Amino acid sequence: MDCELIQIDLVPYHFGAITEEARARVEAHLLGCPACLRDFIALKRSMEAPGPAEARPTAMAKARLRKAVMREIGHEDPGVSWAWWERPLAVAFAGAAMLAAIVLVHGVESAPGEAPHSLEAPQR
Numbered sequence: 001m002d003c004e005l006i007q008i009d010l011v012p013y014h015f016g017a018i019t020e021e022a023r024a025r026v027e028a029h030l031l032g033c034p035a036c037l038r039d040f041i042a043l044k045r046s047m048e049a050p051g052p053a054e055a056r057p058t059a060m061a062k063a064r065l066r067k068a069v070m071r072e073i074g075h076e077d078p079g080v081s082w083a084w085w086e087r088p089l090a091v092a093f094a095g096a097a098m099l100a101a102i103v104l105v106h107g108v109e110s111a112p113g114e115a116p117h118s119l120e121a122p123q124r
């Protein structure tokens with residue numbers, strides 16, 4: 001498992017702004033990777049540490065940060081949201097569909113015999 005990918009997920013994971021699959025993957029990785037677990041604990045402390053009151057993030061700052069994270073990972077509109085790991089898949093599907101369309105159009109154009117448009121006047 002790539003630690004860098006897990007690190008990217010740590011902040012959304014902390015805020016609960018993450019898919020079930022990604023959450024399970026992060027948790028599984030943290031159990032087996034002390035380095036990432038240490039980073040996650042440090043992240044958690046930096047966000048939740050009860051310290052001097054003025055050093056603590058206010059509820060509004062937390063809400064703003066959460067909103068920024070949600071926007072960053074594309075969760076602003078839950079209807080069309082994609083997790084980062086789903087995007088390459090979507091691009092691959094779109095590319096395959098486009099390739100299929102190109103092949104189909106090319107096949108019709110280069111097909112021998114009748115013209116594709118039946119209303120076309122026959123050439124003499």
Ligand SMILES: [Zn+2]
Pocket residue numbers: 002003006029033035036
């Ligand atoms: Zn790791």
